[in-house]
Amino acid sequence: MPIVELHVLEGYKPDEKQRLADAVTRAVRFVVPAAPELVTVMIHDMPAQDYYRGGLMRQPAAARPDPAEIVRKFLAAMEARDLDQARGMLGEGFRMVFPATAPMTTLEELIDWSKPRYKFVTKTYEGFDAMQGAGDAAVVYCRGTLQGEYHDGSAFAGIRFIDRFEITDGKITKQDVWNDMAETRMTTAEGAV
Known part of the structure; x- marks a missing residue:
């Protein structure tokens, strides 16, 4: 039963996170022989004020269209x-x-x-x-x-x-x-x- 945790900067819409969870589930199943309902994906929203890269606070990139x-x-x-x-x-x-x-x-x-x-x-x-x-x-x-x-x-x-x-x-x-x-x-x- 694979469990995948993702940390993303907050700001992504629910439908965008749904697309992400679906894509990750399919990616896992490409390698691991697990039924979709056995793949758990947890997405954690990271507040922008708590995320720094290169010493600078970052904003999330816009999601790509489907x-x-x-x-x-x-x-x-x-x-x-x-x-x-x-x-x-x-x-x-x-x-x-x-x-x-x-x-x-x-x-x-x-x-x-x-x-x-x-x-x-x-x-x-x-x-x-x-x-x-x-x-x-x-x-x-x-x-x-x-x-x-x-x-x-x-x-x-x-x-x-x-x-x-x-x-x-x-x-x-x-x-x-x-x-x-x-x-x-x-x-x-x-x-x-």
């Missing part, structure tokens, strides 16, 4: 075609790679690439997995299925996908996409012959 929530909002904005909102969520040097494409750096490139492929596409999400990457970027994987309509009016559904995002300083800097659309389209075309 990277999974950033991805959810970005994908919702893209599906709603609110490109201004989606564009505002992209960081400097943003790039994305979809199946069989060179890296794209703008949402307009993505839209131009997708126009001849299908009339529209939506996503059903099975889950979001967020973790801290080795560097400064948080990594979020989302997975689920695609559905939509081709230009000939035929519908598609149940096409598996995985998107991998990197988030740095609250902005999306990278998106990699994998899906079975080409394989599904090829199988459908072969069945129609």
Whole structure:
């Protein structure tokens, strides 16, 4: 039964501490084979007037935004075609790679690439997995299925996908996409012959 105690400068909101406790619980379970309810996390708030580093009183840094929530909002904005909102969520040097494409750096490139492929596409999400990457970027994987309509009016559904995002300083800097659309389209075309 692992017990983890954390000391943080006071000032973090309850939902931010909840995210911290959840992340620590998952980190412990990555190594220790314990059920979540057996991992105890205790967070102790340290008053700023009782905390000094380098001989100076310190203030807490602002909590980072939830990277999974950033991805959810970005994908919702893209599906709603609110490109201004989606564009505002992209960081400097943003790039994305979809199946069989060179890296794209703008949402307009993505839209131009997708126009001849299908009339529209939506996503059903099975889950979001967020973790801290080795560097400064948080990594979020989302997975689920695609559905939509081709230009000939035929519908598609149940096409598996995985998107991998990197988030740095609250902005999306990278998106990699994998899906079975080409394989599904090829199988459908072969069945129609």
